[in-house]
Amino acid sequence: MRSSQNDKVKTLRGIAVSPGIIIGKARLVDRSRVKILYQYLVNEQQVSREVDRFKEALQGAKEQIAAIKNKIPEPLRKHAFILETHLLIMDDSMFSNATIQTIQSEKINAEWALKKSVQNIEKLFTQIEDRYIKERIVDVQYVAERILRNLAGREQEDLFEIKERVIIVAHELSPADTSSINISKVMGFITDVGGRTSHAAIMAQSLKIPAVVGLEIVTHHVHDGTLLIVDGQTGDVIIDPDDEEIILYQEKQIQRDKFESGIIRLSHLPAETVDSLRVTVEANIELVEEVVSAKDNGAEGIGLYRTEYHYLRSSNLPKEDELFEDYKEVAEIIAPDPVTIRTLDLGGDRISAGIGLSKETNPALGLRAIRFSLRETDVFKNQLRAILRASAFGNVQLMFPMISGLQELLDARAILEKVMSDLEKEGIDYDRRVRVGVMVEVPSAVTVADILAGHVDFFSIGTNDLIQYALAIDRVNEHVAYMYQPFHPAILRLIRQVVEAAGKAEIKVALCGEMAGDPLCAPILLGLGIKELSMNPARIPIIKKVIRTLSVQECGSDVEKILQLETASRVREFISAKMQPLLNELDQADLIHSNPDRP
């Protein structure tokens, strides 16, 4: 196992957006901004020369984009319209004519005039509420940047010219960048910024090459030619790896290929322990589009359907019908298996639809999730109506997030009752026996789980937040992230308490959160009495495989011993030792994020 104490090795972890392991040399794509200087033009001759300079740079940019567009590789064709948009922006009078007019009327240089045009367009775009349209300002900026480079006589970096196979490293990649890539030469992308839906992420998925984004500082640590290992499954990037690490990852790469082709074949079979306990393995999803891949990976239901996307996507609150259509589609595709739809789990600060809540100093402890829904009851009712209507089309369960005590649950249920009776009056169909549950993720909910259990059909333990709240650890805070420990004895006791409360009340208890997808956690969770796990779809095949090797009886007696252990590291040692033969047999690469140094 690799040591994180070794100073020479720098491992960064970003957001894994496209799977696969690659080992190769970095190619840094310089996207630093051109510096713009102000220059006053003294006579008409200079002015007309400046106008010509601008026109030439503009024309040059158009030709460059057109050339990129013509050479665009086949798998990226469907994204070519973005380049079309760039061409239209350059033809737009607000962009080009306005710049020429500014050069003439204010007698200033082309760069400064272009900057003014872009600023004016930015001003116009800040008033737009629709987030998607608002973001198109980046296209204006990309185009302007290209023209500024032409004006400065800087070479446009042409990614077609890449001769050897490289890993592209950039602060961010524009559509023109990714479209112009010579795909046969690019092994993968890594970038400082971006998220799951960023352009680079989508492109990498289209090209089926690994990519990690959101690495924040990777461009500061990498030069052209730096050797890199990129793991598109865990989000790890190792800079300047030593021989040992290279060999380790090469083996992982081979094992993973072999392993995946093996387990995918078995992933549709149920997960049953050697002593015949049937474990339900489900998927966590966020988008309708993920349902199919969840099923392909062998999901026996959607254990957690996160519903925040619609609320973040646009500045307008989503319409009931819009939500209904999506929920219905998921319910229909996954039926007869269940889908557990979690109501909105956002803070007011993150909803763009001008609800007008002030910034909170501590949003994790603030007005979010069910608290927000209980305050903005119209938003809540709108979503509940959509969920209930969808329940007529499949096996729908409803779940409230962040419940901290009975009163909140009763308040939420009262609103649910009201919505149900409204639908009834309107003669709209829904499943009257729709199961209602709560996400157990606040420590107080664990403490009163016996009380809550009498009022719901199921619990789902959300370990990510539960660990964060119980251990008072903000896992994105680098100073304390190492203390985010799923194996902390407190966490295991909390889980046990929830399972016991559910058992007494005879309701179901599932577990979602990253622990569910960690092979090392599986025997402990089974031993604690969890029979339903919901995880990232990509983790399902391996977890099913692990479960098939376990004996629930043995897990139970191991857990008795584990609960006597006093620190997280002792628990980890115990379970690692126990699981070692299996770990050796299974793909080590898939277990890499069970590294004790990191959560």
Add this chain to the structure above:
Amino acid sequence: MEMTKKLLIRNELGLHARAAAKIVALASRYSSLLSIKKDDHEVEGTSILSILSLACPKGTEVLAKAVGEDSEALIEALSQLFEQKFGEAR
């Protein structure tokens, strides 16, 4: 010659970049001048940025106006583009 017509935006995403690009591309094929008006805002049909700045979601009604010899054909073609949801599935 001047032609005007009220047009309804039917596609799910509204007048976003791809749809706006199609309007501009269409308008540039005709000699007539196209303008698009939403409430009190009127913009040139050849300016993608101005069209985007109207920020029209699904269900918005805009007023298209064409001035010139082939204005009738332009409005007809534009009207079809709106009907067909700019070639988008939903």
